[in-house]
Amino acid sequence: MVCTYCNGKTEVVNSRHQKRLNQVWRRRHCLNCGATFSTHEVTAYEGSWRVQDTKGGLHPFLRDKLLLSVYKSLEHRPQAVEEAGSLVATIIGALAQQADQGLLETENVALTAHAVLNNFDTPAAVHYAAFHKL
Numbered sequence: 001m002v003c004t005y006c007n008g009k010t011e012v013v014n015s016r017h018q019k020r021l022n023q024v025w026r027r028r029h030c031l032n033c034g035a036t037f038s039t040h041e042v043t044a045y046e047g048s049w050r051v052q053d054t055k056g057g058l059h060p061f062l063r064d065k066l067l068l069s070v071y072k073s074l075e076h077r078p079q080a081v082e083e084a085g086s087l088v089a090t091i092i093g094a095l096a097q098q099a100d101q102g103l104l105e106t107e108n109v110a111l112t113a114h115a116v117l118n119n120f121d122t123p124a125a126v127h128y129a130a131f132h133k134l
Contacts, residue, residue: 001028003032003037006030011031014026019093022089026039045092046062049103050102063088066092073117074124076124083120091109091116094115095112114134
């Protein structure tokens with residue numbers, strides 16, 4: 001990784017896995033200018049997971065598509081954007097346990113999202129279910 005300030009070479013001085021967010025936090029130090037900064041590494045699910053629709057077609061898993069559908073269900077809440085991001089991280093964590101060789105079914109994605117929403121906000125889960133035919 002290169003430094004965000006001078007594009008010099010960096011080294012990792014601290015690293016922690018964040019289970020809830022399913023990412024790795026790293027503290028980096030630039031060997032050139034001496035700057036210290038943090039990075040967050042997240043898996044690019046678009047390239048590793050496929051979602052099979054009801055007709056058998058395969059599509060890449062799109063985190064942003066899931067985020068938008070969860071956000072639309074939470075629009076009535078004052079912190080909808082932040083809460084949607086956290087809930088999507090929880091949903092992806094649950095989906096990671098279900099993904100069989102990177103393959104998910106559309107119905108399982110919707111059911112998992114609905115279950116997580118139902119635990120968090122029942123009206124949001126009802127809204128989600130209405131638009132995803134659960």
